[in-house]
Amino acid sequence: MTFLFQIINSSFPLGSYNYSEGLEFLVEHSSQLDTPEKFQHWLNRELSYGSIRIDVQVMLAVVEAIACDNLAQLQYWNSWLNGTRETKELHQQSIQMGNSFLKLLGDLDPDKKTKLEVLRSPLGKNCHYAIAFGVAIALWDIDPKQAILGYLHSWVSNLVSAGVKLIPLGQTQGQQIIYHLQQAIASLADTLITQEEMDLCACTWGLSLASMNHETQYTRLFRS
Numbered sequence: 001m002t003f004l005f006q007i008i009n010s011s012f013p014l015g016s017y018n019y020s021e022g023l024e025f026l027v028e029h030s031s032q033l034d035t036p037e038k039f040q041h042w043l044n045r046e047l048s049y050g051s052i053r054i055d056v057q058v059m060l061a062v063v064e065a066i067a068c069d070n071l072a073q074l075q076y077w078n079s080w081l082n083g084t085r086e087t088k089e090l091h092q093q094s095i096q097m098g099n100s101f102l103k104l105l106g107d108l109d110p111d112k113k114t115k116l117e118v119l120r121s122p123l124g125k126n127c128h129y130a131i132a133f134g135v136a137i138a139l140w141d142i143d144p145k146q147a148i149l150g151y152l153h154s155w156v157s158n159l160v161s162a163g164v165k166l167i168p169l170g171q172t173q174g175q176q177i178i179y180h181l182q183q184a185i186a187s188l189a190d191t192l193i194t195q196e197e198m199d200l201c202a203c204t205w206g207l208s209l210a211s212m213n214h215e216t217q218y219t220r221l222f223r224s
Contacts, residue, residue: 005150024162026210027166040181049203094129098129133151156185
């Protein structure tokens with residue numbers, strides 16, 4: 001459990017602070033995210049319908065594949081995630097964080113490096129972040145339910161950090177948003193832990209459009 005706290009901490013050097021996942025464009029060109037209440041509502045909708053749901057389910061599928069020693073499934077899910085990243089920026093974000101994560105895992109525990117290299121072999125040079133997180137859960141024997149909670153909390157915290165800079169919000173307001181979303185995170189974790197592959201779904205066209213426009217935005221603080 002202690003290791004889970006480490007890998008979801010904002011100080012874990014994955015570069016997640018570089019990304020806003022389209023939020024920067026939405027704040028720049030819309031009045032729908034100009035208050036703490038509107039921003040919290042947007043985050044709640046993303047938890048309810050966004051691509052973060054798919055990432056969590058793929059992460060759990062990776063854990064199951066490793067438990068069954070099915071490396072072909074790792075390759076399958078990594079390729080499958082390529083199709084869910086509809087813009088260059090979102091794809092680069094997921095790959096950069098995933099590759100960085102796997103490298104760090106090997107550097108942290110040399111005893112697991114050989115196993116990591118075996119799991120990395122079917123993934124090629126590009127590993128999505130959700131895949132890498134699933135590898136960490138499996139190798140360090142982290143409880144899946146706790147891993148989901150940690151993954152979701154880390155995602156919310158990163159976007160709130162971006163919102164504090166962009167909207168802008170005060171630090172206290174940002175923490176209040178995270179606090180008020182705790183029940184939504186817990187409820188989503190309860191849902192996703194029991195879902196099957198046939199339940200994979202998300203509504204992400206708004207995020208995709210925002211990300212597409214962010215690529216040509218004149219002034220940018222973030223890489224996505």
